[in-house]
Amino acid sequence: MPTSGSRKEQVRQFIIEVLAKGRGALAPTIADSDNLIEEGIVDSLGITRLVDYLEITYSIKIPDEDILPENFESIIALEQYLDRRA
Amino acid sequence: MNSLKHGFKGILKAVGVGSAYYYLKERVYLKMTAVVVQKDLSALSPLEPALDRAGVEILRISTSGVDFQPVNASARVRYRSQERRDKALFYLRKGYRGVALVKDGEICGDIWYWGHWDSHAHAVHPDLGWLAISCGCEDAYGFDLYICPDDRGKDWSRLLQSAALRQMKDDGFKRALGYYVLDNLPALWVHRTLKWSEVQRVEVARFFFLRQSRVKPSNLASAPPKGQQSPTTTTG
Numbered sequence: 276m277p278t279s280g281s282r283k284e285q286v287r288q289f290i291i292e293v294l295a296k297g298r299g300a301l302a303p304t305i306a307d308s309d310n311l312i313e314e315g316i317v318d319s320l321g322i323t324r325l326v327d328y329l330e331i332t333y334s335i336k337i338p339d340e341d342i343l344p345e346n347f348e349s350i351i352a353l354e355q356y357l358d359r360r361a
Numbered sequence: 362m363n364s365l366k367h368g369f370k371g372i373l374k375a376v377g378v379g380s381a382y383y384y385l386k387e388r389v390y391l392k393m394t395a396v397v398v399q400k401d402l403s404a405l406s407p408l409e410p411a412l413d414r415a416g417v418e419i420l421r422i423s424t425s426g427v428d429f430q431p432v433n434a435s436a437r438v439r440y441r442s443q444e445r446r447d448k449a450l451f452y453l454r455k456g457y458r459g460v461a462l463v464k465d466g467e468i469c470g471d472i473w474y475w476g477h478w479d480s481h482a483h484a485v486h487p488d489l490g491w492l493a494i495s496c497g498c499e500d501a502y503g504f505d506l507y508i509c510p511d512d513r514g515k516d517w518s519r520l521l522q523s524a525a526l527r528q529m530k531d532d533g534f535k536r537a538l539g540y541y542v543l544d545n546l547p548a549l550w551v552h553r554t555l556k557w558s559e560v561q562r563v564e565v566a567r568f569f570f571l572r573q574s575r576v577k578p579s580n581l582a583s584a585p586p587k588g589q590q591s592p593t594t595t596t597g
Contacts, residue, residue: 318518318519319513319516319519323546323547342550343553344554
């Protein structure tokens with residue numbers, strides 16, 4: 276399991292390079308507290324890619340009851356969620 | 362007859378893309394968990410900023426407002442998908458109401474709803490029975506959200522569903538009801554980000570045309586009162 280800091284950067288890079296690519300919103304920089312849902316970055320397709328990425332990269336299973344806006348709305352929220360799952 | 366026509370079209374389409382096996386498998390046997398959800402329509406967020414950002418407009422679907430006929434000078438917009446256009450005509454004949462997402466004169470997404478609004482809507486929507494949903498006079502049941510494949514990944518599902526909620530409210534409804542399949546992550550996400558709340562989960566199994574549904578035991582407390590709808594229903 277990578278350190279908290281490097282994990283956060285990994286997730287940020289994934290969001291910038293895969294989810295936000297071509298949207299023109301926020302990218303190429305995304306701050307920790309930027310709202311990924313309101314910006315349309317984590318939309319209905321984005322959440323599928325993000326969950327797949329997190330499950331494969333960090334070897335975790337994300338149950339449907341955890342797929343809540345408060346867990347995925349920002350990089351900080353994602354980091355806190357991954358901390359709880361560590 | 363229309364169901365048969367749509368079913369036949371579906372098979373032809375599936376054969377065309379080489380997925381006939383999966384199409385037929387789904388038609389023969391299906392097992393899923395449906396999550397019934399509701400939303401209070403009293404407090405909805407303004408829609409206009411999101412519409413401006415997306416560069417789209419919202420239209421209530423009617424036979425006069427959409428180009429369903431070969432020549433219809435008064436129509437402003439037309440369906441991009443022929444299959445979806447046919448489905449819209451089928452729904453309009455059933456008395457359902459629809460909301461469309463329009464870009465550059467073309468409908469690239471739509472969503473439908475049912476309620477007790479007039480004599481046309483005397484037939485209860487078939488989903489309500491097998492989902493054990495009690496739909497009152499102030500409730501609207503939303504279903505079948507569609508976005509054209511080319512326009513997916515633009516967050517338009519949330520936009521379209523928000524527009525439908527507003528339309529339901531304008532029609533005088535107080536509560537929206539609907540469902541999504543638990544395994545359908547995009548649908549789950551759209552409902553949760555729009556703050557729909559869960560009513561009950563229903564386990565559904567279907568073998569050919571025989572469908573059986575059962576409200577999951579842990580959620581029986583929120584099921585409709587006995588006598589209104591049976592928690593286990595079988596339809597043929």
